[in-house]
Amino acid sequence: MQVFDAVKERRSVRRYRERPVEEAKLRKVLEAARLAPSAGNHQPWKFVVVLDEAKRRALARAAQNQTFVAEAPVVIAACATKTDHIMANGQHCYPIDVAIAIDHMTLAAVEEGLGTCWIGAFSEPQVKKILAVPDEVRVVALLALGYPHPGARTSKRKSLDEIVCYETFQ
Amino acid sequence: MQVFDAVKERRSVRRYRERPVEEAKLRKVLEAARLAPSAGNHQPWKFVVVLDEAKRRALARAAQNQTFVAEAPVVIAACATKTDHIMANGQHCYPIDVAIAIDHMTLAAVEEGLGTCWIGAFSEPQVKKILAVPDEVRVVALLALGYPHPGARTSKRKSLDEIVCYETFQ
Numbered sequence: 213m214q215v216f217d218a219v220k221e222r223r224s225v226r227r228y229r230e231r232p233v234e235e236a237k238l239r240k241v242l243e244a245a246r247l248a249p250s251a252g253n254h255q256p257w258k259f260v261v262v263l264d265e266a267k268r269r270a271l272a273r274a275a276q277n278q279t280f281v282a283e284a285p286v287v288i289a290a291c292a293t294k295t296d297h298i299m300a301n302g303q304h305c306y307p308i309d310v311a312i313a314i315d316h317m318t319l320a321a322v323e324e325g326l327g328t329c330w331i332g333a334f335s336e337p338q339v340k341k342i343l344a345v346p347d348e349v350r351v352v353a354l355l356a357l358g359y360p361h362p363g364a365r366t367s368k369r370k371s372l373d374e375i376v377c378y379e380t381f382q
Numbered sequence: 383m384q385v386f387d388a389v390k391e392r393r394s395v396r397r398y399r400e401r402p403v404e405e406a407k408l409r410k411v412l413e414a415a416r417l418a419p420s421a422g423n424h425q426p427w428k429f430v431v432v433l434d435e436a437k438r439r440a441l442a443r444a445a446q447n448q449t450f451v452a453e454a455p456v457v458i459a460a461c462a463t464k465t466d467h468i469m470a471n472g473q474h475c476y477p478i479d480v481a482i483a484i485d486h487m488t489l490a491a492v493e494e495g496l497g498t499c500w501i502g503a504f505s506e507p508q509v510k511k512i513l514a515v516p517d518e519v520r521v522v523a524l525l526a527l528g529y530p531h532p533g534a535r536t537s538k539r540k541s542l543d544e545i546v547c548y549e550t551f552q
Contacts, residue, residue, distance in 0.1 A: 213384060213385055214383060214385075214493065215383055215384075215385050215388045215414075215489050215490055215492070216410065216414060216490055216493060218385045219414045219417050219418075219486055219489075219490060220417060222417075222419070224419055239542070240386065242542060242546050243386075243542065244385075244389045245545070246541075246542055246545060246546075247389050247392075247539060248389075248485075249392070249394060249500060251500075251502055253537045253538070253539075255539060255545065257545055258545055258546075258547065258551065259546050259547075260547055260549070260550065260551050261547070261548050261549075262548075262549060263548070263549070264549055267549060276470060299502035299503060300446060300502065300503040300504060300505070301503070301504050301505070301506045301509075301522075301523075303477060303502070303520075303522065304477070305502065307473060307474070307478050307481070308477050308478070308480075308481040308502075308522070308523070310478075311477070311478040311481035311482055312481055312485045314482075315418075315481070315482045315485040315486065316389055316489075318419075319389075319486075319489060320385055320386055320389065322385070323384065323385040323386060330421075332421055332470065332471055332473070332475065332478075333469060333470040333471070334470060334471050335470070335471070336471045336472060339471075343550050343551050344550040344551050345551040346551065350473075351471065352471075352473065352478070353471075353478070367419070367423045368423075369416055369417060369423075369425060370416070370425050371416075372409070372412060372413065372416055375415070375416060375425065375428055375429060376412050376416075376428075376429050376431060377428065377429075377430055377431070378430070378431050378432075378433065379430070379431075379432060379433070379437060379513075380430065380513050380514040381428065381430050381461065381513050381514050381519065
């Protein structure tokens with residue numbers, strides 16, 4: 213699948229089939245994260261892959277009872293393992309680095325016929341407890357992954373003219 | 383080009399040809415950013431496209447004199463226009479949202495035969511002055527864009543075993 217087609221076809225999928233994700237496909241998605249760039253090539257990430265149903269249910273409860281989190285056959289907790297790296301522009305590297313890796317996964321997933329959904333609405337302390345994540349590690353996002361039910365909606369986007377300007381901010 | 387091939391072929395390109403980027407290709411790259419997901423679909427971004435050579439030279443100076451920033455025929459300043467949105471996990475949305483859009487651009491660029499480089503090492507006050515970016519807006523990253531000279535190096539990555547674990551953090 214062409215990159216641009218994957219960009220166009222990607223949806224936030226909140227309804228999943230029961231069908232499990234094949235090991236080879238999961239591995240391909242994780243490999244896309246592995247190859248992602250990061251500031252100073254620090255690769256400050258760890259991905260906790262959750263297949264266990266009881267754990268997925270617990271994660272769903274920790275994610276404001278969004279039940280689709282448990283329905284997805286795979287939930288990946290994307291963690292930042294190094295959080296003290298500040299860029300010269302004054303910003304933390306880790307949310308950006310981990311976001312790049314997750315975005316790589318979302319597009320690779322489309323190519324594999326899979327759907328994903330970024331989840332930021334969760335209690336980090338609860339998720340850390342469920343997955344035994346150490347204190348110094350941050351859970352940046354959860355990613356639901358699985359075969360989508362057809363019909364996920366497209367969200368509207370602003371026009372290019374609204375989000376692009378030339379030479380100076382306008 | 384397949385998504386996974388784009389993921390594999392993407393490099394941080396720090397040497398560019400003088401050849402300008404065709405308008406249609408630049409538009410395709412920006413369109414990939416436009417279609418990116420964001421928390422609550424707020425699309426909290428604005429992309430300042432800099433083609434002017436004097437401005438690119440000024441940006442290179444603001445980016446710790448990384449001269450390749452001026453050599454790239456296009457520099458895109460990826461700005462966050464809404465910075466007060468905090469996710470339930472306690473983290474700011476804007477670095478993640480803008481990173482997603484930039485990552486979309488880096489992969490779409492590979493498909494167009496273009497190279498990119500994320501730049502985080504810059505003085506944000508200087509960049510904001512050069513591009514007339516309002517106080518309340520953050521410049522999350524600069525992205526160099528252009529036709530690459532061949533031979534950009536691959537960075538090594540950790541193995542999957544080092545970055546992936548199952549069911550609990552390990």
